[in-house]
Amino acid sequence: MSVLPPTLRENRRYVLFRIITPVNPTQKEVYRSMAESVTALFGDAGAAKMHPAVVWSEGEYAIARCTRGYEKSLIAALAVVTKICGEPAAFRSVATSGTILSLKKKVVHEAADDAAYPGYLCAGKKVNNLSKENGHRYLTRDDIIKE
Amino acid sequence: MITDACVYANNSSHTTLRRFALTAASCGFSRIIACDPAEDISEYAGVSILKGRLIGKLSGKAFFDAVKKTPAGTVVFVQAGENSFNRTAVTTKGVHLLTGISDLPKGGFDHIVSKMAAQQNTGVVLDFSRIIDPKTRRTALSRYDEILAFQRKYHFPLLIASGASECLGQRNITEIIALADLFGMTEQEVRSALDSLDGILSPKKTVEIVEERS
Numbered sequence: 001m002s003v004l005p006p007t008l009r010e011n012r013r014y015v016l017f018r019i020i021t022p023v024n025p026t027q028k029e030v031y032r033s034m035a036e037s038v039t040a041l042f043g044d045a046g047a048a049k050m051h052p053a054v055v056w057s058e059g060e061y062a063i064a065r066c067t068r069g070y071e072k073s074l075i076a077a078l079a080v081v082t083k084i085c086g087e088p089a090a091f092r093s094v095a096t097s098g099t100i101l102s103l104k105k106k107v108v109h110e111a112a113d114d115a116a117y118p119g120y121l122c123a124g125k126k127v128n129n130l131s132k133e134n135g136h137r138y139l140t141r142d143d144i145i146k147e
Numbered sequence: 148m149i150t151d152a153c154v155y156a157n158n159s160s161h162t163t164l165r166r167f168a169l170t171a172a173s174c175g176f177s178r179i180i181a182c183d184p185a186e187d188i189s190e191y192a193g194v195s196i197l198k199g200r201l202i203g204k205l206s207g208k209a210f211f212d213a214v215k216k217t218p219a220g221t222v223v224f225v226q227a228g229e230n231s232f233n234r235t236a237v238t239t240k241g242v243h244l245l246t247g248i249s250d251l252p253k254g255g256f257d258h259i260v261s262k263m264a265a266q267q268n269t270g271v272v273l274d275f276s277r278i279i280d281p282k283t284r285r286t287a288l289s290r291y292d293e294i295l296a297f298q299r300k301y302h303f304p305l306l307i308a309s310g311a312s313e314c315l316g317q318r319n320i321t322e323i324i325a326l327a328d329l330f331g332m333t334e335q336e337v338r339s340a341l342d343s344l345d346g347i348l349s350p351k352k353t354v355e356i357v358e359e360r361s
Contacts, residue, residue, distance in 0.1 A: 142165055
């Protein structure tokens, strides 16, 4: 099939989202989780109209693509993702744009200890100065100092 | 103030109350209500934390006693039950919010409860964790659609809660608007629902003294 001229191509929108999960998923795994929730929420017909895809993924950020006019539906689908690779996860929408470049400018790489109120994920041996009774996985620096 | 009407930061949760507040701040909220919290914190990361108490389906005197014994300054939630219980709960003085609507059978929340809620200024909580959970999603969307129709007619206060028991369950405002769109709630309605707690906790009086003359 020949490539369509620009005026006949469908317009697309891109959504930048943050992946909050203890694992480090690949782009394919992110796509699978997203596609699953799009199908669960809107069905195969809705997914076909929306054309969801993950076009970029780096660290905890990823960019998803959809047909113009379906951004809200895509954000809703991203919001209902609760698992990735069998681990609890959340996809948090950050921004919507017409170009990938402008979204990449909005990616903020946070240093672990620089923020005023950093949030720690205490899983396994990452934080080891907590008492044994403390079963919290998600806490802040102040929670640790308190102990 | 933009409020998340309910998070469960109790002992069984893996997330501390501070972490809930921190996540709420990053999601654009300025206030959260922590239901039966394990810790006593009033503010963290610029987010004010209100204490909430959830009263389950109790019968007769036990219910009224539970409402009476709730300390001042605590937001009182009542778990919705049968139609007659909901009518009692909504009209009881001291009850602020009715929650658990999505678990009700069809007709559990009718036009009479709606009218009473509007008269008594009692809020109805839409728990978005029910939409996120695929098992309860269909029922929740259908119930919330019904409630929205009643709200548009009778104008009782509507509130939005993440209902999160982990910080991963909290959603930001853009996501809430997108999720609310699934059952036909407009952005304007979402924004007024996020901001409606003040109207419930300190309702407008019929007569207000503006200036006292000696």
